[in-house]
Amino acid sequence: MVEYTGWRKSTRSSDSGQTNCVECRQTWRKSTRSDSDADPNCVEARNTDAGFQVRDSKLGHDSPVFDLSASDFTGLLRVADRS
Template sequence: MVEYTNWRKSTRSSDSGQPNCVECRQTWRKSTRSSNTADADCVEARNTAAGFQVRDSKLGHESPVFDLSASDFTGLLRVADRD
């Protein structure tokens, strides 16, 4: 499966027609607690300018993507660590 990710433009780039800009691709990172088996419960996350996004890796591009603030993501990690 090809992993499609969003491009993220540098905040120093202008919105003019010919800006000198750099774009970076945001990649999904799989939880280190996920195994490599096909039926593993997997969560993937990536950071964004506004915080973080999480999705179910088993669903890939069909998964809903949840936007979380940094504090909400930290809280999610804290609660998940208790299980």
Template sequence: MVEYTGWRKSTRSSNTSNADCVECRQTWRKSTRSNNTANSDCVEARNTAAGFQVRDSKLGHDSPVFDLGAADFTSLLRATRRS
């Protein structure tokens, strides 16, 4: 099952009743290192306009979501490769 966030309206859409609007939603991507076992450490990430968000996939919607800039997300990926 693919999990989606809520719909997000384009910032260029005006608030008039007949405005041309574009909406999209983003999916969470699970780490390729997650091996689908009950005790695996799983992280999901998605990109945003401001950078990236990460969360614990085992908690799903109940997981806290951490906002990271591109440089911080890159540092996180580098740190995980060393472990």
């Protein structure tokens, strides 16, 4: 698990002491099957350089964040589609 703040450094920024860097906040995407009125049991996901991260949307920043490889995330989506 990782911290919820998803800042991402520009790929053009190196570790060579360059101070002119740009960081972008990674945004969470809520499941398209989630309806704020009907179903509070939702997940949010975002992509990372290493794959994907998933968290419980109703917990927000207090939710644990799970790191998944691309294949694990695809498997999760496949299983969730059967439910």
